[in-house]
Amino acid sequence: MLRVPGQDDGDDGGVITPYNPDWPRSFALERQRLQGLIEAVSIDHIGSTSVPGLAAKPIIDILVAVEAVERxxxxxxxxxxxxxxxxxxxxxxxxxxxxxxAPDGSRSHHIHVYQQGDESHRRHLVFRDYLRIHAHERDAYTAAKLALVEAGADRKAYQSGKGAFVAALEHRALAWAAQ
Incomplete structure (x- = not known):
């Protein structure tokens, strides 16, 4: 477990941990909860916690598609x-x-809701699927995150460094999806 400096906001938002096989179960429980509250077209597990073997902050990211965000x-x-x-x-x-x-006050879930057909919705799924299939990319992403933390990157430097890596990775994922 490594903490990103400057992200000690009391909610584990700055802690990077090895992949936890309980994360899919946490997603499934939250999915059921959301299904009872909103009219979703789809609810998917995304982000680092959705990719087996990828180190991540222990916060479940969820992608929801709805017919109309105004509803x-x-x-x-x-x-x-x-x-x-x-x-x-x-x-x-x-x-x-x-x-x-979570009951202890730590952030447990981030839910990103888009209107069905929104390009951002598709990009999240492509990125996740690419990492699930390409172990070398998943491992490189883990290494990049850990290197930033081990180098002492503060919150801003961590986000910037990770952002540059993610942008290049997303470009490769979208090219892969287009084939």
Whole structure:
């Protein structure tokens, strides 16, 4: 377990851990919970916790497709009552972002909601699938994250360094998907 300096916000947001085989079960439980709250077209496990063998922050990322994001906006009160932080687009046009915390106060789930057919929705799935199939890319991604932490990268440097690696990786994943 390694901590990204400057990310000690009391919620494990800065801790990178080896892959945990319990993460898919955590996703499945949250998926059931979400299905009871929103009208989803699909609910998928994404992000580093969705790729067996990939080191990750222990926060489950979930991708939801809905017919209309505006209908999700109308359920903000219901979602808040169910324990979600409803944060709107949160910096990404067209996305709706929800967050949930575990009973101990740590962040446990990030939910990214897009309208069905949105290109960002597809890109998340392609990226995940590419890493699941290409072990050498998964291992390189793990090595890149760990190298940044071991080099003492603070939050900004970690995000920047990881972002550059992810952008190149996403480019390769989209080229792979286009074949």
């Amino acid at each position: 999700l906006d109308e359920k903000a009160g219901v979602l808040q009552a169910a324990g979600y932080d409803v944060l709107g687009e949160y910096g990404l046009v067209g996305r709706r972002y929800l967050r949930r915390h």
